[in-house]
Amino acid sequence: MKNTVSHTLKKKIENKTATLGVIGLGYVGLPLAVEKAKAGYKTIGFDVQENKVEMVNAGENYIGDVVNEDLQNIVKSGFLTATTDFAQVAEADCVSVCVPTPLDKHQQPDISYVKASAESIVSYMHKDMLIVLESTTYPGTTEEVLKPILETSGLECGKDFYLAFSPERVDPGNLIYKTKNTPKVVGGITSECTDVAAALYENILEAPIHRVSSPAIAEMEKILENTYRNVNIGLVNELAILSDKMGINFWEVVDAAKSKPYGFRAFYPGPGLGGHCIPLDPYYLSWKAREYGFHTSMIESSMMVNDRMPEYCVGRSSKILNRSKKAMNGSKILVLGVAYKQDIDDYRESPALKVIEELEKEGAEVVYYDPYVQEYFRNGKVKKGEPELTVELIESNDLVIVTTAHTTVDYSFIQQHAKAIFDTKNAMKDLNNRENIELL
Structure with a gap:
């Protein structure tokens, strides 16, 4: 018998007729x-940042994957409003929590935003x-x-209210797969x-809904997705370092x-990992694994390789300069791209920012150009x-x-x-004259 x-x-x-809420x-x-x-649902967006709320209510878009006209139309029609007043949660029948889950200074999960959202609800x-x-x-x-x-x-989960986990799968800049x-x-x-x-997402999305038996399964599934990429990127980064020593174009x-039609998926080396998920998610799992006395050795090894790539790129840069009888200290360096991936304006956890920091530590004078990021904020400072x-x-x-292969x-x-180019992303692969280009 169905629960009424x-x-x-x-x-x-x-x-x-349900009113939907989104926190974050x-x-x-x-x-x-x-x-x-x-x-077709009346939707209320919640955020603690007043500027975001004001922009949404004005129909002004600030996210690349959102179509400007879509936002303007649904705001104008009254289907979407935004607020900083969490009391309006009382009007919602379904609430999605989409808040940051960063790492703290000890590289441990910071779920304070999740807790704060729950306490606001x-x-x-x-x-x-x-x-x-x-x-x-x-997971958990x-x-x-x-x-x-x-x-x-005072309400009981599963009886008075319903709780689930459904991992986001946002890939900024993806031209094929969007939220929809x-x-x-x-x-x-x-x-x-x-x-x-599942009924909620079936009525919103044009995509299959895969049901699993518990939130922990869904939470681990998301960690698997991104750890899979982290480990494979760590593998190709390590092989790229070895190939350089062997004089091989990796x-x-x-x-x-990748000419093999089965059993291989291409991953490529680079100056490190960026974005909110891939560089961070393995740390969540490693932290949780310690609760069970388990050491995620393969995952942690890939994390170590990927985390050291910015320093490796600076070391390679120094060698390139040395060949021109230039010292790193006092050299002028132009970094191309600070977004964490091509053709987007998102620079969260971008390895390019770490490359710039390491270059400046070595005394280089660094400027950057990025058509999508006119300035960025890091460690309390703005760099234009x-x-x-x-x-x-x-x-x-x-x-x-x-450092970013913008097209x-x-x-x-x-x-x-x-004078000299260090192409860490193989962005110049189609150029014929490559005399002044060195690859990662």
């Missing part, structure tokens, strides 16, 4: 809120309510952290929690290997980029280091005027 509470909530979801209006939350509103919870955590975190967070906080409301068409994994505290959460090695690539800018530097940059122009 979940049955009622599912009906509201299916006939689109960043790279995950805003695209999700937009899709909810586009699907508690005072305004009501029966027949669904809460879904989407923030990437360690939904059941061990979120559930006890939410039950201080990316398959969704859902795992609830109970089977009915899973059922209600990029050509990967291109040859060069407004454009000019002949004078390129020729005035002793070395150009490509909008004219690499032929750079190659014509640069």
